[in-house]
Amino acid sequence: MLIAVGIHLLLLMFEVLVCDRIERGSHFWLLVFMPLFFVSPVSVAACVWGFRHDRSLELEILCSVNILQFIFIALRLDKIIHWPWLVCNF
Template sequence: MLIAVGIHLLLLTFEVLVCDRVQRGSHFWLLVFMPLFFVSPVSVAACVWGFRHDRSLELEILCSVNILQFIFIALRLDKIISWPCNIVKIYIFFYILKCNLLL
């Protein structure tokens, strides 16, 4: 229960930071995505706990497997890295494939 509350509070923090960034544009996207960087290890711990206690997990699995996506999107929005359009299409294809396999 406490892990779920912590995950939801971090997701709420991320949403508030995104709204603030869109309105003001005053800070970097890496700082906006920081709560998601913290959600991923907590989600891994929640997955381990949930599998050991036979609990159903939905949000935790998605948050734990998407850590690399969170990092690369934040770096891309800050224009630290750039990739051609073909790589983005391939990445989207594999992301959709991964989501279908998880469900």
């Protein structure tokens, strides 16, 4: 229960930072994505605990699997890496 509250608070912090970034545009996207970077290891720990105690997991699995996607989206939005959003082979 405590782990789930922590995960939800970090997700709320991410949403607030995204809204603030869109409104003001004052900080980097990497700083906005920091709560997601922290929620991923916590989600891995929650998944291990949940599988050992036969609990159902939904949100924790999504957060733990998508850590690389969070990192690359933040780097792309800050224009540190220059990959196109869409890759077409025509």
